[in-house]
Each structure stands twice: as C-alpha cells, then as structure tokens.
Amino acid sequence: MLFSSIEFLYYFLPAVMILYFLVPKALKNAVLLVASLIFYAWGEPMYVFLMIGVILVGYLFGLGMQTRFKKLCLVGSIVCLLLILGYFKYVDFFIESFNAVTGLSVGLLRVALPIGISFYTFQVLSYEIDVYRGNVKVQKNIIDFATFVALFPQLIAGPIVRYADIEAQLKTREHTMQRFREGLGRFIVGLAKKALIANNLAAFVSAFRASTNPSVLFYWLYALAFTLQLYFDFSGYSDMAIGLGKIFGFDFPENFDYPYLSKSATEFWRRWHKTLGGWFRDYVYIPLGGNRVKKWRWVFNTFVVWLLTGLWHGAAWNFVLWGLLFFVLLMIEKLWLKRYLDKSKVLSRVYLLFFVVMSFVLFNANSMAEAGKDFACLFGFGDLPFINEETIYYLRSNAVLFLAGIVGSVPLVKNLVVRMRSTGWGEKVFAVAEPVVLLGFLLLVTAYLVDGSFNPFLYFRF
Amino acid sequence: MKFRFDKKMIGIGVVAVLWLSLSIGAWVKPATEYSEAERRTLATFPAFDKDFPKKFEDYALDQFPFRDAFRTVKSVSEYYAFGRLDNNGIYLSKGYASKLLYPMSERDVNNACFKMTQINKSYLKDCNVYVSVVPDKSYFLAKESGRLSIDYREMVEKVQKGTPFAKYIDIFPALSLEDYYKTDTHWKCENLEEVSALLRKGMNAPASIATYEVKQVEKPFYGVYYGQSALPLPAETISYITNDTLQNATMYNAQTQKTTSIYTPEAASKDGYNFFLGGSVPLVTVNNPKGEEGRELILFRDSFGSSLAPWLIEGYSKVTLADVRYIASNVLGNYIDFHGQDVLFLYSTLVLNENLATFK
Numbered sequence: 001m002l003f004s005s006i007e008f009l010y011y012f013l014p015a016v017m018i019l020y021f022l023v024p025k026a027l028k029n030a031v032l033l034v035a036s037l038i039f040y041a042w043g044e045p046m047y048v049f050l051m052i053g054v055i056l057v058g059y060l061f062g063l064g065m066q067t068r069f070k071k072l073c074l075v076g077s078i079v080c081l082l083l084i085l086g087y088f089k090y091v092d093f094f095i096e097s098f099n100a101v102t103g104l105s106v107g108l109l110r111v112a113l114p115i116g117i118s119f120y121t122f123q124v125l126s127y128e129i130d131v132y133r134g135n136v137k138v139q140k141n142i143i144d145f146a147t148f149v150a151l152f153p154q155l156i157a158g159p160i161v162r163y164a165d166i167e168a169q170l171k172t173r174e175h176t177m178q179r180f181r182e183g184l185g186r187f188i189v190g191l192a193k194k195a196l197i198a199n200n201l202a203a204f205v206s207a208f209r210a211s212t213n214p215s216v217l218f219y220w221l222y223a224l225a226f227t228l229q230l231y232f233d234f235s236g237y238s239d240m241a242i243g244l245g246k247i248f249g250f251d252f253p254e255n256f257d258y259p260y261l262s263k264s265a266t267e268f269w270r271r272w273h274k275t276l277g278g279w280f281r282d283y284v285y286i287p288l289g290g291n292r293v294k295k296w297r298w299v300f301n302t303f304v305v306w307l308l309t310g311l312w313h314g315a316a317w318n319f320v321l322w323g324l325l326f327f328v329l330l331m332i333e334k335l336w337l338k339r340y341l342d343k344s345k346v347l348s349r350v351y352l353l354f355f356v357v358m359s360f361v362l363f364n365a366n367s368m369a370e371a372g373k374d375f376a377c378l379f380g381f382g383d384l385p386f387i388n389e390e391t392i393y394y395l396r397s398n399a400v401l402f403l404a405g406i407v408g409s410v411p412l413v414k415n416l417v418v419r420m421r422s423t424g425w426g427e428k429v430f431a432v433a434e435p436v437v438l439l440g441f442l443l444l445v446t447a448y449l450v451d452g453s454f455n456p457f458l459y460f461r462f
Numbered sequence: 463m464k465f466r467f468d469k470k471m472i473g474i475g476v477v478a479v480l481w482l483s484l485s486i487g488a489w490v491k492p493a494t495e496y497s498e499a500e501r502r503t504l505a506t507f508p509a510f511d512k513d514f515p516k517k518f519e520d521y522a523l524d525q526f527p528f529r530d531a532f533r534t535v536k537s538v539s540e541y542y543a544f545g546r547l548d549n550n551g552i553y554l555s556k557g558y559a560s561k562l563l564y565p566m567s568e569r570d571v572n573n574a575c576f577k578m579t580q581i582n583k584s585y586l587k588d589c590n591v592y593v594s595v596v597p598d599k600s601y602f603l604a605k606e607s608g609r610l611s612i613d614y615r616e617m618v619e620k621v622q623k624g625t626p627f628a629k630y631i632d633i634f635p636a637l638s639l640e641d642y643y644k645t646d647t648h649w650k651c652e653n654l655e656e657v658s659a660l661l662r663k664g665m666n667a668p669a670s671i672a673t674y675e676v677k678q679v680e681k682p683f684y685g686v687y688y689g690q691s692a693l694p695l696p697a698e699t700i701s702y703i704t705n706d707t708l709q710n711a712t713m714y715n716a717q718t719q720k721t722t723s724i725y726t727p728e729a730a731s732k733d734g735y736n737f738f739l740g741g742s743v744p745l746v747t748v749n750n751p752k753g754e755e756g757r758e759l760i761l762f763r764d765s766f767g768s769s770l771a772p773w774l775i776e777g778y779s780k781v782t783l784a785d786v787r788y789i790a791s792n793v794l795g796n797y798i799d800f801h802g803q804d805v806l807f808l809y810s811t812l813v814l815n816e817n818l819a820t821f822k
Binding site: 389 | 471480485515518539565
C-alpha cells in the first residue's frame with residue numbers, strides 16, 4: 001500500500017489511528033503489528049510470510065545470544081539474513097554476471113523483489129549486531145520485536161530505524177496533542193512533496209523516456225527532473241514516515257538535510273539518506289578498521305563501503321558504478337580537493353550538483369547501454385538538435401514545477417518560517433496559516449490522487 | 463493521549479476533523495454506478511479474491527466523495543497554479559477543449575493502412591474505392607497556442623502511400639476550427655455541407671442535398687472533453703439536418719436488428735453524439751427510398767462518419783456504415799454484399815494515430 005493513495009489516506013490510516021488510540025496501552029503494539037502486516041500484505045500477500053520469517057530469524061538468534069553460543073548466533077543471524085537478502089535481491093544479478101563472464105547460459109530464477117527487503121533486513125542486522133555488542137538488550141517480547149521490524153510507517157522505504165533508536169519507545173511512549181500536531185503536519189508536508197512535486201516530475205521523466213524526438217536540452221531537463229524527483233520522492237516518504245512515527249509515539253531519525261546544498265560529495269552523504277550512511281559507517285566501515293589503519297587499507301575499507309552502498313540500491317551494474325563513482329569522488333576530495341572546495345561557496349556547489357546530477361543519470365538508466373546513450377546525448381554526441389518544439393513545450397508546461405522543485409530543495413521556505421515565527425505577530429500568523437496550508441495540501445493531494453495521477457514510488461525497489 | 467487545551471491545536475484539529483469526515487464519507491457513501499462526466503461505469507465494491515487490493519484501489523478512487531469536484535480542483539490547479547499547458551493530455555485554447563495529439567504513431571497509421579489494404583483485397587475488386595482523413599481539431603489549435611500536434615499533412619501522405627488502391631479526397635479546405643464542437647472531439651453535422659460536397663465531387667456521386675432544414679436537439683450537449691478536462695465548460699447544442707429524404711430514410715442496425723430513423727435520441731442518453739445513427743455501432747444500413755436505384759455507398763468509418771452520413775444519403779439508395787473497430791473485417795462478407803459500390807474509407811487522425819489494437 002502506498003502512503004500516497006486513497007486507500008491508505010482515507011481507509012487504512014484513519015481506521016488504524018482510531019483503533020490505536022482506543023485500545024489500552026498494553027495492546028497498542030499488537031494493533032500496530034497487525035496493521036503493519038495488513039499494510040505489507042496488501043501489496044505483497046505472499047512475501048509477508050518472508051518478512052515474518054525474517055522477524056523469527058532475528059528474534060530467535062537474538063534470544064540465542066543470551067546463551068554461551070553468542071558469537072555463533074551472531075554469525076548465524078548474519079548469514080541467514082544475508083542469504084535471504086542475497087537470494088531475493090541479487091541471485092539473478094549474480095547469475096547474469098556469471099553468464100557474462102563465463103559465456104555460459106545458466107537460467108535465471110526470475111525472483112520477484114520483495115518490497116522493502118533491504119530496509120527490514122538491515123534493521124534486523126543492526127539489532128543482532130547491537131545485541132552482540134551489548135549496545136541494546138535482547139527483546140524477549142515477540143510482539144514488540146515484530147513491531148520494531150514491521151512498523152508500517154517506516155517499513156518499505158525507511159528511514160532505516162535501528163532498534164536502539166526506538167528500544168525505549170517500544171515499551172513506553174508518549175502520545176500528546178503536540179506530538180500529534182507535529183506528526184500530522186510533517187506527514188502532510190511529506191505527502192505534498194511526494195504527490196504534488198515528485199509525481200509530476202515522474203510524469204515529466206516518463207514523457208521524456210517516451211519521446212521519439214528528444215534534444216540535448218531535453219536530456220538536461222530530464223537529468224534535472226530526475227534529480228529533483230528522487231529527492232522529493234524519497235525525502236517526502238521519510239517525512240511521512242517520521243510524521244506517522246510521531247503520531248504513534250516514536251521518534252524516527254532524520255534522513256535528509258537539504259543535500260543539494262552540499263559543497264562536496266563528503267558533505268552530500270552526510271545530508272542524503274543519512275540513516276543508510278550511518279548504518280554502513282557503524283556496521284561495515286568502522287568494523288573494517290575505518291580510517292585508523294594504513295592508507296591502503298583505509299582506501300580498501302572505503303571502497304567496500306561504496307561498493308556495498310551501490311549494490312544496496314539495486315542489483316545491476318549501473319548501481320555498482322554509481323556507488324563507485326562516489327568512492328572516487330570521496331577519495332579525490334579527501335586526498336586533495338576538499339581543501340579547495342571548503343574555500344569556495346559557489347564553485348563547490350556547482351561541482352557537487354554536476355556530479356550528483358550525472359550520478360543520478362547513471363542511477364536511473366535501465367542498462368549500461370542506456371546510461372552510455374544518455375551521457376552521449378547530454379554532451380552533444382547523440383546527433384540531436386540542441387532544442388526543438390517538443391522540448392520547448394515540456395519546458396513551458398513544467399516551468400513552475402521545476403521552480404517549485406528547486407525552491408523546495410533548499411531551506412528557503414523553512415528559514416522564512418523560522419524567521420517569521422521568531423516574532424510575536426509572525427507566530428500568530430503562523431498559527432492561522434499552518435492549518436490552512438496543510439488543509440490545502442491535503443485537499444490538493446486528494447484531488448491529484450482521485451484523478452488517478454501518475455504515482456510511482458522510487459525507493460520501493462530497494 | 464494526554465489532552466490539554468491549547469489554542470494552537472484548534473487549526474490542526476480542524477484539519478484532522480475534515481480528514482476524518484472525508485474518511486467516514488468514503489466509508490459510508492453509497493456507490494454510484496455511472497459517471498455522467500466521465501462517461502464510464504464506476505468500480506463498485508469488489509469481491510474478496512486475489513485481486514481484491516487492486517480492485518479496491520479502483521473502487522476507492524471511483525467512489526470517493528465529491529469525486530468530480532476533486533477532479534475539477536486538480537484541473538484548475540494544473541492549469542492555473544502549476545501553469546501546465548495540458549491536464550491529462552487535454553488542453554483549453556480559444557474556448558475549445560482539445561486533446562494533445564502527439565506524436566504521430568507510424569505503427570498505428572501503418573496498421574490502419576494494412577487493414578484497409580486487406581479489406582480492399584478481400585472485398586473491393588469491383589468497387590470504386592476512396593479514402594479521406596479527417597483532421598483533428600487540435601491541428602487548427604495547436605500551433606497558435608503553443609501546443610504539440612501531429613502534422614496532418616504528413617499523416618495524409620502516409621495514408622496515401624499506404625492505400626495506393628484508393629483515390630484520396632482532400633477535405634481539409636472545407637474545414638476550420640469552428641466546424642468542431644468546443645467540448646467534444648467531433649465535427650458539427652450542420653457545418654459539413656462543404657465537406658460532403660468535396661467528397662461527392664471526388665466520388666462522382668449524385669448531387670448534394672438541395673434543400674434542408676437545421677434543427678436542434680433540446681438536451682444540452684456536454685462532449686467527451688467536458689468530462690476529461692473536468693473544467694466547468696458551458697454546454698453546447700447538437701444540431702442536425704433534415705428534409706423529406708432524410709425523414710423517409712430508415713436505418714437498420716445489424717447489432718440490435720432493429721429498424722429506426724437515422725437520428726436516434728434514444729441512444730443519446732449518455733453520449734449526446736450518439737444521436738447520429740445510433741453512435742458507435744458495428745454495422746448499420748441506411749435505406750433511402752428516394753435514392754437512385756442501384757447506387758450504393760459503403761462507408762468504412764469511425765464516429766466522425768455518423769454525423770457526416772446524413773449529408774451522403776441523398777442520391778444513394780443504400781448507405782452501409784461499417785466500423786471495423788467493432789466488427790472483424792474477415793466476417794464483413796457475411797453481412798455486406800460487395801458488388802461495385804462506391805466505397806469510402808473515412809477516418810480521423812485521432813483514430814488512425816491511437817487505435818492499433820482496435821482495428822479488427
């Protein structure tokens with residue numbers, strides 16, 4: 001089920017909220033768990049059993065770590081979870097690659113990717129490792145543990161919530177009107193980012209891909225549109241998840257911090273998908289030795305992290321290259337460029353945006369051949385006119401959307417609101433304007449959904 | 463939940479209450495079976511089977527409270543807030559709602575030509591075969607309003623090349639934007655005298671209607687783009703021509719096996735344009751007792767042919783209209799006796815460009 005769907009917004013969510021706030025405290029996690037399983041089974045009726053399997057693996061190995069077989073349980077859980085993830089996400093990619101290298105033609109298994117598998121297996125992995133390290137206590141209550149894994153607000157597209165983040169809140173959490181207000185507001189803003197901006201940008205991207213008459217400028221507009229779409233799609237989803245979390249009494253970690261303002265790739269990854277970056281740092285990079293090792297080993301550690309980051313995003317070579325592109329950029333920055341980037345305010349941002357946009361062209365290609373064609377056309381080697389009638393039409397028709405996307409991807413509105421609220425009159429205006437804007441967003445989103453607008457969700461495939 | 467009254471909560475409370483009200487509305491609203499605006503049957507509550515989630519999604523969208531009003535909100539937002547040049551491929555210009563017909567689908571056009579060639583080979587050896595293409599009204603609107611449109615002339619060239627067995631009749635000089643409805647895809651019956659004259663001349667057909675009267679259908683007409691645009695466009699009027707010949711002509715509908723007059727108000731309850739010859743039907747035969755004995759016309763057509771047909775009846779004793787989107791061309795011989803009639807293939811650019819799967 002999509003957050004940005006009528007069945008979620010007007011059937012599932014109100015029903016769950018009413019039930020959740022009516023039942024006594026002891027049953028709240030059970031309500032959330034059942035709701036989460038229904039939420040997942042709605043789109044993946046068979047794979048809900050896979051998720052239950054992952055929950056059982058995590059729970060039982062977690063319990064096992066209280067015995068003298070602690071290390072064995074850790075290894076067992078990691079092996080089981082990686083095997084599950086490897087089979088359902090990567091097996092066909094490995095077979096294809098094996099065939100390409102050996103010239104053999106081993107048949108593909110054509111395994112359908114279970115939605116959100118990368119998110120919930122990583123959450124369980126972090127739990128196992130944290131239990132082993134003694135950072136968190138073993139969760140003996142299966143309902144509470146299953147609620148942590150399956151919690152529908154963050155189940156299928158993150159943020160990646162670690163057990164440690166919500167360990168206490170699984171037992172005791174606060175439900176206040178203030179949290180409800182903040183959560184609802186955050187949810188609606190995320191919904192608007194997704195349904196009004198990301199979906200319309202997706203329609204532009206789709207029109208570009210369907211075009212039989214593109215131009216160089218159309219390619220550049222596509223690259224910009226996809227860059228903005230990805231941000232609004234994913235950060236919108238994270239906003240919705242964090243907002244819902246607040247309503248249900250949880251504090252999920254932030255996932256984005258205006259990443260397109262970054263002045264380097266290093267800074268970009270501190271602002272983009274922060275929970276994934278943090279996960280790889282704490283569970284891969286540091287265990288490998290981090291940067292407190294010899295230089296060649298540090299380069300190797302970084303290489304591994306970015307290879308895995310690329311693979312995490314998708315089982316295809318363009319994702320691997322995408323990850324490695326950032327490895328190269330980070331290496332160049334750390335060894336040489338960073339000191340120059342830090343001195344510049346404009347050039348550094350131009351540099352970062354250029355490489356981010358190029359990286360997302362690679363990211364969104366359906367094949368390496370398509371990526372090659374996209375790059376060739378972007379830089380004038382595609383035998384295309386610079387501009388044509390079709391490009392002008394789509395540019396004119398989407399100019400406001402692009403402008404809204406650009407303005408929305410920087411903290412301009414946020415800063416204006418903060419500044420306004422710092423004054424007495426501003427706070428009063430905000431008290432009136434906030435619900436009006438939120439209501440307007442909600443009704444407008446509803447209108448777009450009712451009309452059956454284009455509504456894909458990019459991060460589902462991860 | 464801990465509740466402490468705070469003025470700041472009033473606003474968000476209003477949002478929550480309205481949200482909940484819409485939700486309850488969605489839960490309890492009785493299902494509507496048919497949408498007049500969208501001219502389609504709406505999804506009703508599905509049975510519990512493996513497709514339930516997908517069907518429920520359709521149901522939730524179709525039965526949402528104030529659905530038409532929300533669609534209008536979206537259209538207005540697209541045009542006036544986002545400055546979009548079209549909404550779901552429909553745009554407004556000069557008071558006309560039109561479809562963005564772009565780009566040209568060579569595959570569809572080639573398929574249509576292939577089908578016409580097959581029909582020609584199978585049935586039309588002794589017939590006088592003609593072909594013509596009706597320009598979509600977007601061709602008259604697009605350039606000036608900065609919208610995209612296929613090149614009508616380019617499509618005509620492709621059709622001419624694809625149908626070398628037929629003589630092409632150019633009707634473009636007889637058409638302008640005003641000859642089309644503002645809210646519908648079709649042309650206006652009452653404006654087609656010049657078009658019919660060009661067709662008759664091209665086919666060496668008997669002379670055109672000498673005298674006729676234009677009458678109006680009382681029921682207001684909202685065309686297909688009225689619903690698709692979801693904008694509050696004004697209603698239009700359907701006009702038709704009549705005279706003694708047309709009043710005496712009878713129409714046999716092979717599907718319903720009923721004989722009626724050529725104008726069919728009973729078929730126009732959902733789509734006003736179905737007033738002309740029963741609307742989208744596979745095969746109808748118009749018999750004209752005042753026509754020239756033995757002079758017959760077979761019109762392979764889409765819906766544009768319905769409102770043109772009254773202009774072509776005069777002089778012919780029999781006019782057969784076949785729509786091969788609804789009847790397989792390989793069974794036509796079971797219903798039509800082909801024997802040296804005039805045969806006109808008349809298709810709109812809209813159908814030629816987008817109906818690959820529908821040509822049977």
